[in-house]
Amino acid sequence: xxxFGDIAHGxxxxxxxxxxxxxxxxxxxxxxxxxxxxxxxxxKPWVLPVVRKVEASMAADETLTKEYLPITGMPQFCEAATSxxxxxxxxxxxxxxxxxxxxxxxxxxLWLAMKFLxxxxxxxxILASNPSWGNHLLMFxxxxxxxxxxxxYWDASSKGLDLTGMLEDLKTAPDGSVVVLHACAxxxxxxxxxxxxxxQICDVMKAKKHxxxxxxxxxxxxxxxxxMDAWAVRFFASQGLEIFAAQSxxxxxxxxxxxxxxxxxxxxxxxxxxxxxxxIKMIIRGMYSNPPAHGARIVNTTLRDPALFAxxxxxxxxxxxxxxxxxxxxxxxxxxxxxxxxxxHITDQIGMFSYTGxxxxxxxxxxxxxxxxxxKSGRINMCGLTTGNIDYVAKGIYDAII
Ligand code: PMP
Numbered sequence: 001x002x003x004f005g006d007i008a009h010g011x012x013x014x015x016x017x018x019x020x021x022x023x024x025x026x027x028x029x030x031x032x033x034x035x036x037x038x039x040x041x042x043x044k045p046w047v048l049p050v051v052r053k054v055e056a057s058m059a060a061d062e063t064l065t066k067e068y069l070p071i072t073g074m075p076q077f078c079e080a081a082t083s084x085x086x087x088x089x090x091x092x093x094x095x096x097x098x099x100x101x102x103x104x105x106x107x108x109x110l111w112l113a114m115k116f117l118x119x120x121x122x123x124x125x126i127l128a129s130n131p132s133w134g135n136h137l138l139m140f141x142x143x144x145x146x147x148x149x150x151x152x153y154w155d156a157s158s159k160g161l162d163l164t165g166m167l168e169d170l171k172t173a174p175d176g177s178v179v180v181l182h183a184c185a186x187x188x189x190x191x192x193x194x195x196x197x198x199x200q201i202c203d204v205m206k207a208k209k210h211x212x213x214x215x216x217x218x219x220x221x222x223x224x225x226x227x228m229d230a231w232a233v234r235f236f237a238s239q240g241l242e243i244f245a246a247q248s249x250x251x252x253x254x255x256x257x258x259x260x261x262x263x264x265x266x267x268x269x270x271x272x273x274x275x276x277x278x279x280i281k282m283i284i285r286g287m288y289s290n291p292p293a294h295g296a297r298i299v300n301t302t303l304r305d306p307a308l309f310a311x312x313x314x315x316x317x318x319x320x321x322x323x324x325x326x327x328x329x330x331x332x333x334x335x336x337x338x339x340x341x342x343x344x345h346i347t348d349q350i351g352m353f354s355y356t357g358x359x360x361x362x363x364x365x366x367x368x369x370x371x372x373x374x375x376k377s378g379r380i381n382m383c384g385l386t387t388g389n390i391d392y393v394a395k396g397i398y399d400a401i402i
Pocket of ligand 1: 036104105106107108133182187215216217247248249250256261
């Protein structure tokens, strides 16, 4: 007998479970619309050519060693990543009150910020959008926030943003709550506030002294334009708020398993920035000591070399444009089939995901009858669509609904 024999099994994680089922499925027309990763029009993962190129030069560079990085990561990378999200000419950078700490991708950066706010700032209420990326709530609980809340976000009737509900929920939360906001390309809904709406959100955040924690997983991937996708982060910083922004390089560099992220921090004073960083450094030291270097080197080299940077922007555009094309194509097909309901939300939504409005029964039908793998919430990854399977998927959705 084991002393762990009575431990309850942890729940499975839906998206990983769906991928496993998809891999086991032998149906020739199967389609995976679940996991949040880019696919080419051949439904294959894509290592960006610019990444291959930088990796080849790294492999040949004998000056690169496997020595430990500093606890807070590679300083040049953190600097370049901070400039990328805030804009190199952001006054907060010149004023030395903006900086970064390397983290284990956006997930790890979110964790660092949440832990810091919980343990060193006494924050005890934390909010995520309803719905949100599932990992947010898991982290809130693991970090022992006692008051875990959701703010209204998705309006099922308009298939858009419930701004009134969102503002109300932010207002009724206790002052000084931590609020996780999706900087762009909201996961899972694909619905982002307009600039004007961000203004209203920011006003409430400020009045309530909430801590903004911006989850920035899709810069460049959403619209194809790095500045446009960073707009909300830059706006918050420009309004005099002290912010955390968890940056991912998983999607925009296709570096999913390298786990390279940067926690951008903007404070009111340079002194506060150093204090915050010094405490986050202790959190890292106690948890994993220091981060890996490979992905950070790739990103840093690319961001600092104008030719490589231009090449990378081309790759981002390729990915974003393919998603836009699939959105337009799916909407057109659903409309041409006369699928009940309205389908403008498919092209109105932005980023990798679309919240289709399919209910769990319809999703189950799609999986069973069409071998099209979709999350129970009806979220689909647009990247799973290709010119080869889009007619088939549209027909499946039509059949599931009628
Ligand atoms: N936040 C959001 C909103 C996401 O969609 C994702 C990826 N699915 C992440 C964070 C985490 O990404 P990573 O840790 O791979 O950077």
